Amino acid sequence: MALKKINPTKTKAWQKLLLHFNEIKELHLKDLFKNNPNRASDLSIDFKEFHIDYSKNNITQETLELLIELANEVDLNDAIQKYFSGDLINTTENRAVMHTALRNSKKTATPFTEGIYKEINSALQQIAAFSQKITSGEWKGYTGKPITDIVNIGIGGSDLGPKMVVTALRHYKNHLNTHFVSNIDGDHVSETIQKLNPETTLFIIVSKSFSTQETLTNATTLKKWFLNSASEDDISKHFVAVSSSITKVISFGIKEENIFPMWNWVGGRFSLWSGVGLVISLSVGYENFKALLLGAEEMDQHFKTTDFSKNIPIIAALIGVWYTNFFKYETEAVLPYSQYLSEFPNYLQQASMESNGKSVDRNGEKIDYQTGAILWGNVGTNMQHAFMQLIHQGTKIIPTEFIGFKKSLSGLTAHHQQLMANFYAQTEALAFGKTREEVHLDLKYNNQKETLAKLLPYKVFEGNKPSTSYVIKELTPKSLGKLIASYEHKIFVQGVIWNIYSFDQFGVELGKELANKHLKK
Ligand code: F6P
Numbered sequence: 001m002a003l004k005k006i007n008p009t010k011t012k013a014w015q016k017l018l019l020h021f022n023e024i025k026e027l028h029l030k031d032l033f034k035n036n037p038n039r040a041s042d043l044s045i046d047f048k049e050f051h052i053d054y055s056k057n058n059i060t061q062e063t064l065e066l067l068i069e070l071a072n073e074v075d076l077n078d079a080i081q082k083y084f085s086g087d088l089i090n091t092t093e094n095r096a097v098m099h100t101a102l103r104n105s106k107k108t109a110t111p112f113t114e115g116i117y118k119e120i121n122s123a124l125q126q127i128a129a130f131s132q133k134i135t136s137g138e139w140k141g142y143t144g145k146p147i148t149d150i151v152n153i154g155i156g157g158s159d160l161g162p163k164m165v166v167t168a169l170r171h172y173k174n175h176l177n178t179h180f181v182s183n184i185d186g187d188h189v190s191e192t193i194q195k196l197n198p199e200t201t202l203f204i205i206v207s208k209s210f211s212t213q214e215t216l217t218n219a220t221t222l223k224k225w226f227l228n229s230a231s232e233d234d235i236s237k238h239f240v241a242v243s244s245s246i247t248k249v250i251s252f253g254i255k256e257e258n259i260f261p262m263w264n265w266v267g268g269r270f271s272l273w274s275g276v277g278l279v280i281s282l283s284v285g286y287e288n289f290k291a292l293l294l295g296a297e298e299m300d301q302h303f304k305t306t307d308f309s310k311n312i313p314i315i316a317a318l319i320g321v322w323y324t325n326f327f328k329y330e331t332e333a334v335l336p337y338s339q340y341l342s343e344f345p346n347y348l349q350q351a352s353m354e355s356n357g358k359s360v361d362r363n364g365e366k367i368d369y370q371t372g373a374i375l376w377g378n379v380g381t382n383m384q385h386a387f388m389q390l391i392h393q394g395t396k397i398i399p400t401e402f403i404g405f406k407k408s409l410s411g412l413t414a415h416h417q418q419l420m421a422n423f424y425a426q427t428e429a430l431a432f433g434k435t436r437e438e439v440h441l442d443l444k445y446n447n448q449k450e451t452l453a454k455l456l457p458y459k460v461f462e463g464n465k466p467s468t469s470y471v472i473k474e475l476t477p478k479s480l481g482k483l484i485a486s487y488e489h490k491i492f493v494q495g496v497i498w499n500i501y502s503f504d505q506f507g508v509e510l511g512k513e514l515a516n517k518h519l520k521k
Contacts, residue, residue, distance in 0.1 A: 001082060001087045001088070002082075002087070002088060002089060002091045002362075003078075003079050003082060003089050003091070003362060003496065004074070004075050004078060004079070004362075005361070005362040005363050005499060006073070006074045006075065006499060007361065007363075007499055008070060008073075008074055008325075008369070008497050008498065008499060009368075009369050011070060011073040011074065012069075012073065013066055013067075013069035013070035013072075013073050014070060016066050016069070017063075017066045017067070017070065017322075017326060018326070020062060020063060020066055021326040021327075024058070024060055024062075024063065025058075025327070027058065027060070028463065028464045029056060029058065029431045029432065029463065029464050029466075030431075030432050030433075030463060030464070032060065033055075033431075033432075039055045040053060040055045042055070042061075043055035043057075043059075043064075045310050045311075045312055045315065047302055047306075047312060048298060048482070049472055049473035049474070049478075049479050049482075050312065050470065050471075050472055050473075050479070050482065051469075051470075051471040051472075052312050052315070052316075052468065052469070052470055052471075053468065053469040053471065054315060054316075054319060054468045054469075056427055056430070056431040056466060056467045056468070056469070057319050057322075057399070057466045057467070057468060058322075058323075058327070058464070058466050059319065059322060063322060064309065064315070064318070067318035067319075067321065067322060068308045068309060068318070070318075070321075070497065071308055071314065071318065071493070071497065072308075074496060074497055074499070076308070076314070076493060076496055076497070079492075079496040080303070080304060083097060083100070083492060084100055084108075084300075084304060085110040085112060085113070086098050086101070086110055086112030086113040086116075086265070087112060089503070090267070090501065090503035090504060091362070091501060092501050092504045092506070093264075093503065093504050095264050095265055095503070096112060096113075096265040097265065097267065097270075097503050098113065098116065098263070098265040098266060099266050099267065099270035099271065099273055099274070099488070100296075100300050100485075101113060101116055101117070101120060101265075102120055102266065102273035102274050102293070103273050103293035103294070103296045103297040103300065103481070103485075104117075104297060104300070105293075105294070105297060116263075116265070119261065119263070123260060123261050123274065123275055124290075126260060126275075127260065127275060127277070127278055127281050127286065127289070128281070128286040130240075130260075130278070130282075131278075131281040131282050131285065131286045131289075132286065134147050134150075134176070134202065134282055135174055135175075135176065135282065135285060139202075139237075140237070141198075141199045141200050141201075141202075141234075141237055141238060142198075142199065142230050142231075142234035142237050142238065143199045145199050145200050146200065147176070147200055147201070147202045148175070148176065148177060148197070148200040148201070149176065149177045149178075149179065149195070149196055149197070149200060149201045149202070150176055150177070150178045150179070150201075150202050150204065150279055150282050150283070151178075151179045151180075151181060151192065151196065151201060151202070151203045151204070151222065152178065152179070152180045152181070152204050152206060152279040153181050153182075153203060153204065153205045153206065153215055153218050153219050153222065154180075154182060154204075154205070154206030154207055154212075154215050154242075154276070155182040155183075155212060155214045155215055156212075156268050156269065156350060156354075157208075157267065157268025157269040157270070157271050157272075157276070157350065158206035158207055158208065158212075158215065158242070158268060158271070158276055159180055159182040159206070160269070160343070160346055160347045160350050161269065161270075161271060161272030161276065161277075161347055161351075161484075162180075162206070162272050162276055162277055162278075162279045162280055163180045163182075163343055163347075164272075164341075164343035164344055164346065164347035165272055165277070165280045165292065165480065165484075166178050166180075166279060166280055166283045166284075167340060167341075167342060167343045168338075168340045168341055168343070168344065168475065168480050169280070169283070169284045169288065169292075169340070169475075169477055169480065170340060171340065171409045171410075171475070172284040172285075172288050172477065173283050173284055174283065174284065174285060176282055176283060177195075178279060178282070178283050179192050179195065179196070180279075181218050181222070182214065182215075182218075183214065184213065184214040184217055184218070186221070188218075189218050189221050189222065193222070193225055198225070198226045198228075198229045198230055198238070199229075199230075201226075201238060202238055202239075202240065202282075203219070203222055203223075203226070203238060203239045203240070204240050204241070204242060204278055204279055205219045205239065205240070205241040205242070205243070205249075205252070205254070206241070206242040206243070206275075206276055206278075206279075207241075207242075207243055207245075208243060208244050208245075208262045208264075208266075208268055208271065209243075209244070209245060210241070210243045210244075210245035210248040210249055210252070211245070211248065213512070213515070213516075216252075219252070223235070223239065223252075223253070226238060226239075232253070235253050235254065235255075236254075236255045236258060239253070239254050239258065240254065240258040240259070240260065240278075241254045241258065241259050241260070242259075242260040242261075242262055242274075242275040242276055242278055243259060243260075243261075243262055244261065244262040244263060244264060246259060260275030260278055261274075261275055262274060262275055262276065267503050268505075269350050269351045269354055269355065270351070270488060272484070273292075273293055273296065277289060277292075280292065284477065288477040289477070291476070291477035291478045291481070292477040292478065292480060292481040293481060294478055294481065295476075295477065295478035295479060295480060295481025295482040295483075295485070296481035296482065296484060296485035297481075297485075298478075298481075298482055299312075299313075299481070299482040299483075299485035299486050299489070300485055300489075303485075303486075303489045312486050313485075313486045313487070313488075313489035313490040313492075313493060314489075314490075314493055316401075316468065316486070316487075316490045317489075317490040317491075317492075317493035317494045317497070318493075318497075319399070319468065320332065320373060320399075320490070320494055321494060321497055321498075323373070323399045323466070324370045324371075324372075324373050325369055325370055327397065328370065329373070329396075329397050329398065329399060330370075330373065330374055330396075331373055331374040331375070331376060331396075331398055332373045332374075332375055332376075332398065332399045332400070332401065333375075333376055333377045333391065333398050333399075333400045333401070334348055334375060334376075334377035334400075334401045334403070335377050335378070335379070335380050335383060335400055335401065335402050335403065335426075336377070336379050336380070336402075336403040336404075337379065337380040337381070337402065337403065337404040337405070337419055337420065337422070337423045338379065338403070338404070338405055338475055339379055340409070340475055341379060341403065341475075342378075342379050344377075344403070345375070345376060345377035345378060348375055348377075348487060349375050349376070351487060351488065351491055352372060352373075352375045352487070352491050353372055353374070353375055354505045354507075354508070355372070355491050355492075355495060355502040355503065355505075356371050356372030356491060356494055356495050356498065356500065356502055357371070357372045357507060358371055358372070358495075358498075358500040358501065358502075358507075359371065360500070361498075361499040361500055362499050362500065362501060363499075367498070367499075367500070369498075371494075371498045371500055372494070372498075377401075380402070380404075380419070380422060380423060380426065381419065381422045384422065384426065388426065391430065391465065392429060392430065392461060392465070393461065393462075397465060397466070398465075399466045399467070399468075400427075400430065400465075400466070400467040400468070401467070401468045401469075401470065402423055402426065402427055402467055402468070402469045402470065403469075403470040403472070403483070404419075404420055404423040404469070404470070404471055404472070405471075405472050405473070405474055405475050405479075406420075406471060406472070406473050406474065407473060407474040409474070409475060423469075426467075427467045427469055429461060429463075430463065430465035430466070430467050431463055431464070431465065431466075431467065432463045433460070433461035433462050433463020433464065433465075434459070434460060434461040434463070435460065436456060436460050439456055439459040439460055440452070440456060442459075443455060443456065443459070470483070
């Protein structure tokens with residue numbers, strides 16, 4: 001069954017939210033904290049190794065209650081149930097959306113999902129066995145040497161998700177070197193080739209459709225390069241594929257036993273849990289890949305079973321809707337305080353913007369309200385020395401999501417203390433700012449009387465800039481799995497509320513079509 005088609009702006013809750021917005025839009029975060037000394041704990045959620053603090057947002061308890069009323073009026077519960085049951089909620093592509101099944105160790109089957117767990121299990125076994133052979137050195141290249149380098153050839157979901165996870169879990173990596181080739185720009189592939197030895201390299205061609213121009217062009221170039229020193233018979237030792245288009249893969253020259261399956265019920269941008277994650281399993285070992293899945297499964301359970309008022313992805317999604325549709329903010333920034341999460345904003349851009357960048361609703365009508373926010377970001381503290389000026393003192397309000405870890409992986413605790421001191425300092429500076437009086441005192445103290453009047457206006461921080469903090473115990477495969485799954489569900493919830501289809505991506509097609517026309521000219 002499909003998702004319900006409820007225009008959110010026609011709900012009673014939406015009308016109430018509009019009135020409520022006018023009442024509270026001027027409230028300063030400083031006053032909200034003054035009025036409720038328990039605000040930080042009231043507006044936070046603890047779940048396993050996660051602490052989410054959403055108290056520094058321009059919301060009150062009433063805002064949250066009304067947003068939850070909105071979620072109920074659009075029947076979010078029904079949508080969640082359909083999402084996890086394998087209903088055909090990707091209506092425009094006539095498909096189910098089953099990436100959560102990939103990490104469902106309980107195998108809770110519904111009439112729609114019977115049979116798929118067998119396929120998932122056999123794919124997982126295939127990944128486990130293959131990873132073991134490669135990492136142990138049992139698998140030999142065409143000259144009898146073990147594999148040292150893995151090249152993932154893919155783009156979009158066949159690149160961003162696995163690349164983000166491999167980067168995030170570098171601390172857990174083994175001896176294998178991993179490379180990612182995505183761009184059609186020949187400079188990308190040729191730069192990568194410089195680092196490779198054909199005798200010891202394994203290529204994974206990842207393409208659900210196996211018809212993506214970038215991936216096939218790069219794969220063909222790399223195959224040609226490989227064949228400069230090896231023979232056609234050697235391809236089976238060095239090329240594997242992850243795809244749902246078996247015949248196309250075989251005609252590319254890859255053996256059937258070297259194909260890892262993909263299914264049409266897994267969207268590209270949600271596919272890192274499937275065979276698309278092969279490079280993850282190779283890089284950090286199958287046990288760590290399984291831990292990633294387990295973490296995601298725990299977040300799935302939390303999302304499915306927790307009351308909306310204490311549900312991490314739902315609260316995050318509702319706060320996003322509040323800013324997008326009522327404050328009318330256009331962008332949001334994701335700011336991980338971990339160098340390992342440097343690819344996280346890139347990955348999220350596809351997950352979120354390809355999903356919710358839509359302007360036609362589930363009734364086929366043009367939408368007259370805002371949908372998906374522009375998502376961007378970078379790691380702290382680097383971004384403090386780049387774009388944070390604009391967030392602190394610019395004319396635009398940009399809601400932010402800070403992600404930090406209590407424990408350092410490097411063991412350099414002094415670094416970590418400084419890193420997290422900056423994390424907390426930024427959220428405080430954004431929320432509470434610095435008044436004219438405070439600036440005045442500072443300048444006076446520093447004996448700069450003559451310049452005081454001149455400088456004062458520039459040194460004031462208005463504050464009242466919203467942020468949500470994710471404070472996680474430690475960056476592990478499991479906690480990363482939870483974090484990613486939480487964002488996946490946030491995206492889903494927002495799509496449900498906006499009454500759009502989040503799982504298609506027709507908006508990327510026209511450019512591809514026109515590029516082909518240009519090529520034929
Ligand atoms: O950019 C469009 C898109 O279809 C994405 O949704 C997808 O992740 C990417 O292209 C790659 O597709 P494929 O895995 O079929 O090569």
